[in-house]
Amino acid sequence: xxxxxxxxxxxxxxxxxxxxxxxxxxxxxxxxxxxxxxxxxxxxxxxxxxxxxxxxxxxxxxxxxxxxxxxxxxxxxxxxxxxxxxxxxxxxxxxxxxxxxxxxxxxxxxxxxxxxxxxxxxxxxxxxxxxxxxxxxxxxxxxxxxxxxxxxxxxxxxxxxxxxxxxxxxxxxxxxxxxxxxxxxxxxxxxxxxxxxxxxxxxxxxxxxxxxxxxxxxxxxxxxxxxxxxxxxxxxxxxxxxxxxxxxxxxxxxxxxxxxxxxxxxxxxxxxxxxxxxxxxxxxxxxxxxxxxxxxxxxxxxxxxxxxxxxxxxxxxxxxxxxxxxxxxxxxxxxxxxxxxxxxxxxxxxxxxxxxxxxxxxxxxxxxxxxxxxxxxxxxxxxxxxxxxxxxxxxxxxxxxxxxxxxxxxxxxxxxxxxxxxxxxxxxxxxxxxxxxxxxxxxxxxxxxxxxxxxxxxxxxxxxx
Ligand SMILES: [Mn+2]
Numbered sequence: 001x002x003x004x005x006x007x008x009x010x011x012x013x014x015x016x017x018x019x020x021x022x023x024x025x026x027x028x029x030x031x032x033x034x035x036x037x038x039x040x041x042x043x044x045x046x047x048x049x050x051x052x053x054x055x056x057x058x059x060x061x062x063x064x065x066x067x068x069x070x071x072x073x074x075x076x077x078x079x080x081x082x083x084x085x086x087x088x089x090x091x092x093x094x095x096x097x098x099x100x101x102x103x104x105x106x107x108x109x110x111x112x113x114x115x116x117x118x119x120x121x122x123x124x125x126x127x128x129x130x131x132x133x134x135x136x137x138x139x140x141x142x143x144x145x146x147x148x149x150x151x152x153x154x155x156x157x158x159x160x161x162x163x164x165x166x167x168x169x170x171x172x173x174x175x176x177x178x179x180x181x182x183x184x185x186x187x188x189x190x191x192x193x194x195x196x197x198x199x200x201x202x203x204x205x206x207x208x209x210x211x212x213x214x215x216x217x218x219x220x221x222x223x224x225x226x227x228x229x230x231x232x233x234x235x236x237x238x239x240x241x242x243x244x245x246x247x248x249x250x251x252x253x254x255x256x257x258x259x260x261x262x263x264x265x266x267x268x269x270x271x272x273x274x275x276x277x278x279x280x281x282x283x284x285x286x287x288x289x290x291x292x293x294x295x296x297x298x299x300x301x302x303x304x305x306x307x308x309x310x311x312x313x314x315x316x317x318x319x320x321x322x323x324x325x326x327x328x329x330x331x332x333x334x335x336x337x338x339x340x341x342x343x344x345x346x347x348x349x350x351x352x353x354x355x356x357x358x359x360x361x362x363x364x365x366x367x368x369x370x371x372x373x374x375x376x377x378x379x380x381x382x383x384x385x386x387x388x389x390x391x392x393x394x395x396x397x398x399x400x401x402x403x404x405x406x407x408x409x410x411x412x413x414x415x416x417x418x419x420x421x422x423x424x425x426x427x428x429x430x431x432x433x434x435x436x437x438x439x440x441x442x443x444x445x446x447x448x449x450x451x452x453x454x455x456x457x458x459x460x461x462x463x464x465x
Pocket of ligand 1: 035036082105133134135163
């Protein structure tokens with residue numbers, strides 16, 4: 001029922017959009033993560049096909065002062081994707097007299113004026129956060145505007161993966177997107193090992209770094225990984241370079257899978273090593289693996305080059321090449337961030353309690369990657385389940401400090417979002433994110449207070465356990 005109502009709303013809003021005169025220039029504003037960039041690309045293609053003039057802006061956050069600024073711009077039509085539902089009050093106030101469309105899946109705050117045409121699954125009681133993402137909502141809308149936009153279904157899948165909605169398959173409305181992408185011949189679903197970088201990582205590195213797929217003596221052990229492959233009769237080298245999983249023959253892949261299962265004999269469910277691989281048809285290398293493309297889009301957005309990500313989704317050959325180069329810079333930044341953490345983890349910038357660690361990186365780690373660094377550190381295996389990891393890094397552009405919170409394990413009773421919301425309620429700032437990964441932006445001068453309150457809160461959670 002809820003789905004039917006959502007579908008009716010999509011038809012209704014797309015009909016409203018089609019009636020907007022084509023001489024009105026559109027401003028498309030989208031979120032900078034993989035889901036937001038995918039949504040932006042789907043809508044950009046839709047606007048192009050519809051013969052409309054438009055400009056795109058990609059933002060890390062839809063802040064009130066930015067909405068205020070947009071109110072003064074020449075555009076009469078605004079299209080927001082992967083945010084907007086949390087900023088309805090500001091949209092109501094600043095964009096009066098404009099025609100506004102919002103394609104979002106985040107929590108709805110406030111109520112939209114009738115000239116704001118909002119599509120959001122929460123409006124229809126679809127609250128499962130794996131059902132559909134911002135790019136999925138944008139896709140269903142674009143498809144309703146013009147059925148030819150079906151050819152962007154694979155981009156919506158890339159976006160959904162970026163928002164961690166894929167878990168060995170899809171649920172909810174995401175299934176429809178996947179069915180469209182498969183029917184259109186753009187995606188083939190295959191099975192492969194639960195490792196990231198099947199297309200791009202050197203085969204021994206792939207196994208060494210596979211934190212989601214534990215292989216005794218191999219995970220976290222480079223020489224162990226090389227010896228393991230040699231033992232299976234799989235060549236690591238390929239002429240002057242290293243082979244990738246994608247380079248292995250079918251027979252070698254089978255041998256590798258069997259070898260991994262054998263090596264995991266003593267673990268829980270040793271055979272549980274395969275997962276879905278979403279192969280994008282007609283692409284090679286990184287671009288042929290939806291999970292890897294999703295990571296690439298995130299990297300583009302986080303280093304303020306979201307337009308490269310848009311180019312990737314729109315299949316622009318020049319932008320695709322540039323994005324790959326960019327990915328290398330991003331990797332370098334992450335490595336630098338991790339190295340900073342290891343150099344400082346015993347120093348006074350890192351506070352440790354029984355069940356928490358707070359990393360205050362200041363300006364030494366880029367604010368847009370502190371969340372990624374905390375995610376990597378949380379998966380290092382150095383912490384027991386239920387351990388809280390908080391990172392802070394300053395944004396020199398706006399005088400705010402970006403806070404990221406993670407927790408190890410997946411205890412369903414833990415809700416990080418509510419913790420951050422409470423803390424921000426005391427110190428000021430804005431909170432966002434999900435149950436197991438969330439963050440906030442706080443004024444630099446409340447950092448100390450925020451840290452003190454967080455320590456107190458984590459301490460209380462420890463006692464509760
Ligand atoms: Mn999203």
